[in-house]
Each structure stands twice: as C-alpha cells, then as structure tokens.
Amino acid sequence: MSAFETILTARDGDVLTITLNRPDRLNAAPPEMFTEIRAALADLGGARAVLFASTGRAFCSGADLAGGLDRGGDPAEATHQALSTAYNPTMQAIARLDVPVVSAVRGPAAGIGCSLALAADFCVASDTAYFLQAFVNIGLVPDGGASWMLPRLIGKARAAEMMMLxxxxxxxxxxxxxxxxxxxxxxxxxxxxxxxxxRLAAGPTRALGAMRRALIGALETDYAAAMAAEADAQRDMRRTQDSVEGGMAFLAKRRPAFTGR
Incomplete structure (x- = not known):
C-alpha cells in the first residue's frame, strides 16, 4: 500500500485496514490525517470492507489544534478551512463508500474522532473506550457531522446531553x-x-453497498420515497451474480459463496 505520514494502510484478504498512527499524540488528527484517509479510500483496490483502527491507547483524541490548525493568521478561519477542505470531505467520502465499514475503538474517541468512529456501519468498542463531545468546555460546537449523526443514533435528548454537557x-x-x-x-x-x-467482506458486496445508501438516504426522505428507492435497489440487486448465487445456495441448502459481483 502507499506510504502515508499519519496513517498506516494494509490489506488482509478483502479488508482494507486504515490505522490512525500518531500514538504519541493519542492519535489527535491534524487536517493532513483526514486528507490521507480520503486518499486511502479513493482507491480501494478491490477491497470489500474497510476497518478503521488505531495504534496506542486511544482511537482519536480529536482534532490536533496544536499541530494542525494553529499556524498563524486567523485561527477561526483556519478551523473553517480545515473543516471545509479536510475533515468534512473525508466524512462525506466515508458515507459514499460502496462497501461496509467497521471501526475498532479503544480509549477516547473524542471530537472529530468520535465522528469518525460513529461513521462506521459497525462500531466495536473496547471496554476501555469512551465517546466524548467536549466542545462546550472550550466554547465551541461539535463538528464533523456530529450534530447530524448523534440525534439520529441516540435521539435528541441524549445528543443534547453529549453536546451540551x-x-x-x-x-x-x-x-x-x-x-x-x-x-x-x-x-x-x-x-x-x-x-x-x-465477515462483511465475504458478503454480497453490492447489496451491502445498496443497504448503506438506503440507510443514509432514508434519514433524509419520506416513507414513500424510501420504498421507491428500495424497489429500484432490489431490481438492481436481482441482476447481480451474488443474487443468483444466493438463490442457488438457498435451494441447495448450502452456504453461499459471494464474490462481490
């Protein structure tokens, strides 16, 4: 895989693992880290699932204000630029992936690190993990899509608890x-x-990708539109090789061998 400065990438079968690699900073994320994540996701090279992991005792302690954003000039504008050109485009790239995503979280997942962890379809946490939106303590607001994501995951009351306390x-x-x-x-x-x-990488990849799109789309549309989108996706999936294989395996009472096509 290509060399990066702040992350490690590796292929294990059909899984692309992206590892946050600044353990001395508790994997605090400068804008460059998210730019590198986006670059790693731009060419999956046939990978059928993505795993986000980390080195050291933290998943990600948040944006690296000391090392990445405060470099002279107007810090407010620098923060806005970092969100607009690095953090937010990467979060959107994760949402648009056509393969399932897993995050492995130990220690803190704070700020943008919390958003990254929860952007996965499946967040697996160590018993040492915790999730934190501490922006209120420094007079700022959650970012990286947290204000959209949290109320949809846990409801308005608990999202307010995380964000405002x-x-x-x-x-x-x-x-x-x-x-x-x-x-x-x-x-x-x-x-x-x-x-x-x-397990996800061995599944019907195109159907899993369609499920990701349906889940995200359904959060922004009405009941009838969601059903119409399901019907379109079902038609497309019925034309895949994995659908044929799944039907044949069902009739033969055997385990399907999906290929992602």
Missing amino acids: GERVPAQTALDWGMIHKVVPDQELDEAARALAM
Whole structure:
C-alpha cells in the first residue's frame, strides 16, 4: 500500500485496514490525517470492507489544534478551512463508500474522532473506550457531522446531553443507548473487529453497498420515497451474480459463496 505520514494502510484478504498512527499524540488528527484517509479510500483496490483502527491507547483524541490548525493568521478561519477542505470531505467520502465499514475503538474517541468512529456501519468498542463531545468546555460546537449523526443514533435528548454537557460516554453506556454495535474486553478488540470486517467482506458486496445508501438516504426522505428507492435497489440487486448465487445456495441448502459481483 502507499506510504502515508499519519496513517498506516494494509490489506488482509478483502479488508482494507486504515490505522490512525500518531500514538504519541493519542492519535489527535491534524487536517493532513483526514486528507490521507480520503486518499486511502479513493482507491480501494478491490477491497470489500474497510476497518478503521488505531495504534496506542486511544482511537482519536480529536482534532490536533496544536499541530494542525494553529499556524498563524486567523485561527477561526483556519478551523473553517480545515473543516471545509479536510475533515468534512473525508466524512462525506466515508458515507459514499460502496462497501461496509467497521471501526475498532479503544480509549477516547473524542471530537472529530468520535465522528469518525460513529461513521462506521459497525462500531466495536473496547471496554476501555469512551465517546466524548467536549466542545462546550472550550466554547465551541461539535463538528464533523456530529450534530447530524448523534440525534439520529441516540435521539435528541441524549445528543443534547453529549453536546451540551460535554461528559464522557463510556462504552457500555454507548451500547445501551444504541450508539455502537458491541463492547468487548480490550484484549479481544482487534480480533473481534477484524472478524466482523472479514465477515462483511465475504458478503454480497453490492447489496451491502445498496443497504448503506438506503440507510443514509432514508434519514433524509419520506416513507414513500424510501420504498421507491428500495424497489429500484432490489431490481438492481436481482441482476447481480451474488443474487443468483444466493438463490442457488438457498435451494441447495448450502452456504453461499459471494464474490462481490
């Protein structure tokens, strides 16, 4: 895989793993990190699932204000530029992916790191993990799509709690709220997330991609439009090789062998 400065990339079968790699800064994310993530996602090279992971004891402690944004000039304009040209386009690129996404979270997932973790279809958290929107403590507002994402995941009241009180949400609480997929012991996190990503990568990739688009689209449309989109997607999926294989496997009472086509 191509070399990057702030992330590591690796292929494990059909899974592309993108690892945040600034452990000395608790993986605090300068704009360059999100630009590199977007570059890594631009060419999946046939990968059928993406796994976000991290080095060290933190998933991501938020944007790197010291190392990435405060470089002279107007800091307010620098923040706006970083969001507009690095962080937000990367979050949108993740939303547009045609393959499923898993995140493996240990330690803090704060600020933009929280948004990145929750942008995955499945967030698997270590029992050491916590999720934090601490912007209120420094007189700022959540970003990276958090104000759109959180009320849809956990409802307005709990989103307000996270955003306006700025307190940590431990992994078990996040699970109880329906914000994440699973909590596992810390020593089991890497294997649990990898196994889930491998399972998804072995699935009917085009159908899974259609499901991602339907889920996101349904949050922005009405009931009738959602059903119409489902009908269109179902027609398209019926024409795939994986659909044929799935039907044949069902009739033969065997496990399907999906190829992503």
